[in-house]
Amino acid sequence: MAKAAQADTLGDWLGSHPTLNRFDLEIALCQVLDCSRAFLLSHPERQLTANELEQLHRWSQQLYNHVPLAYLCGEQEFWGLTLKVDERVLVPRPDTETLVEQALVRLEQMAPQASLARLASRRALSVLDLGTGSGAIALAIASERADADVHACDLSPDSLAVAEANSRKLKLAVTFHHSDWFNNIQQRYDLIVANPPYIDPLDPHLATLGAEPRMALVSRDRGLWDLGHIAAQGESYLHPGGYLLLEHGFDQGPAVRDLLVNNGFEGVSSCRDLGGNERVTWGQKKDRAESNHE
Ligand SMILES: C[S@@+](CC[C@H](N)C(=O)[O-])C[C@H]1O[C@@H](n2cnc3c(N)ncnc32)[C@H](O)[C@@H]1O
Known part of the structure; x- marks a missing residue:
């Protein structure tokens, strides 16, 4: 446990926690002082009040205990949206924006070549986010595709409460389902995305991740059980020609490609995140029109 900070100025306080992430410390100061980062850098001599020091001390102790800064601030930016977060949900990671990017590319590709069945029924492109957190x-x-019918599920009622609150706050329509993966899902989708738990127990x-819900992080079989379950069941919940996109660990790309290929998906491929790690793998359900001609 770290000692209480003895700093009196904000510059001293910043310098007194060399093992904590500097960015986290700056954001903590901005929140507590209600100021900009530019102010921090230009006014290192600013004296901290006793109340400010007390709150900063409490927060720094939590940071030493690996509590994510987002839980302390109560919010996290993701895809330009400010999401409310707390200990009931995983803090959304920047890497997951790669999954969103790839989902949007697939939706863009699918929009003009709508299946005959979808055109006939005039239904919107449909999306399911499994394990929505x-x-x-x-x-x-939903923020990018007002034309899509977006659904999301989670096994955790606590997660669903946070997700529903974010949907209301951001005025973005999503239909939520309480479901153990596909168990309570009643329809097919054009695109299914999932960032399931994938960390080896x-x-x-x-x-260092003990503050976040364990059910959001850990999966048995070296982190592959939930990915395998979704790959095995996903095809039944996709329209012909629909896509399944999965986020996974940096070293799980080959295993996830195998899972998709072995479950009959076509065009299986992966892409890397901004850190250069294989992060997202997808496959397409065979189109009925094509398979009829085989
Ligand atoms: C890695 S977190 C992803 C959260 C969010 N989608 C994100 O990317 O920030 C995995 C999510 O899957 C949920 N989950 C775990 N097991 C599940 C299951 N059997 N059925 C549905 N959701 C599950 C967890 O509650 C958690 O919200």
């Missing part, structure tokens, strides 16, 4: 992925897609990094 704070609602990050579903809400990002024995992964030493879990020690």
Whole structure:
């Protein structure tokens, strides 16, 4: 446990926590002082009041205990949206924006070549976000595709409460389902996205993630059980020609491609996140029109 900060100025306080992330410290100061980062950098001599020091001390102790800054601030930016987050949900990660980008590319591709069945029924492109957490992925897609019918599910009622609150706050329409993966899903979709738990229960990094819900992080079979379950069931919940897109660990790309290929998906491929790691893998359900001609 770290000692209480003895700093009196904000410059001293910033310098007194060398092992904490500098960006987190600056944002903590901005929140507590209600000021901009530019102010922090230009006024290191600003004296901290006793109340400010007390709150900063409380927050720094939580940061030392690996509580994410987003829980302390109560919000997190994702895809340009400000999402309310707390300990009931995983903090959405920048890497997951790669999954949103790829989902939007697939939706764009599908829009003009609508299936005959969809054109005949005049239904919108439909999307399901499995394991929605704070609602990050579903809400990002809804913010970009007002024409899509976006659904999301989670097994955790607590997550759903946070996601529904974010949907109301952002005025973005998403239909939520309480469901153990596909168990309570009643329809087919054009696109299914999932960022399921994929961390190996024995992964030493879990020690620093203890503040976030374990059910959002850990999956048995070296982190692959939930990815495998979704890959096995996904095809039945997709329209012909629909896509399944999965986020996964940086070293799980080959295993996830195998899962999709072995479950009959076509055009299986992966892409890298901004850090250069394979992060998202997708496959397409065979189009009925094509398979009829085989
Ligand atoms: C890695 S988090 C992703 C949260 C959010 N989609 C994001 O990207 O920030 C995984 C989510 O899956 C949910 N989850 C875990 N097991 C589930 C299950 N069997 N059925 C549905 N959701 C589940 C967790 O509650 C959690 O919200």
